[in-house]
Amino acid sequence: MLNGAVTHRYTQGLFLAAVDVEQVANVDGSLRALAEAIAHSASIQRFFENPLITPEQKLDVLQKVLSGRVPDVLLAFLAVLFKRKRAEYVPAIASAFHARANDYYGRVDVRITSAKPLTEEQRASVTQSLKAALSKEIEAVVEIDPDLIAGYKLQLGNRLIDSSVKNALRQLSVALLEKRIV
Known part of the structure; x- marks a missing residue:
């Protein structure tokens, strides 16, 4: 402390x-x-x-x-x-x-992890959406992680938004196991 x-x-x-x-x-x-x-x-x-x-x-x-x-x-x-x-x-x-x-400058750092490289248009779309939602300038760093299969993850400080296929499959697996459907 x-x-x-x-x-x-x-x-x-x-x-x-x-x-x-x-x-x-x-x-x-x-x-x-x-x-x-x-x-x-x-x-x-x-x-x-x-x-x-x-x-x-x-x-x-x-x-x-x-x-x-x-x-x-x-x-x-x-x-x-x-x-x-x-x-x-x-x-x-x-x-x-x-x-x-x-x-002070009204900006936020965002780490975008994508399954595949983003086009400039996709990157601009994501940053513009975040800028509108957060009312701050976005400093984006893009990383590639093929293990995501498809989709992306956004890391904003300690917040994580995971919209990857890998995460969706993991959630589906957990739900199926909880209901003992598998």
Whole structure:
């Protein structure tokens, strides 16, 4: 529970600072890229987690690598995190910040999983329908999963809409088993 409170407090501070300097989108993109680099690189993870490397040394390396590539407000924020030995919160803060940025810009991330590649027309149709239903801009990521057989799944935050043939067959199987028809 404390983890969530810490993440919220730091996210709130960074978000307000980014709004003040009109850098919400840049901070969002840079912070997500940093979190992704941490998540996908064992050497970066070890660097951040190594207790023998002081926060000042970590910050020095980060500033040399990121200076001029990320907004100054983000570098200042990372300096605070490192000095307070909170570097492990970067991925959680990145995720929370992205959610705040989406709210700020009136958009929502949607993951569309389809059995077959969508045409541009189909993708536009789905995003337009979601835009009308949610009254928000849609940032869609499309993935292909042939195991769905046909149809699609939509993931909006923690909501899942599964309109795949695979799911329909699973539901039919469960219903038949419950009624002992099989």
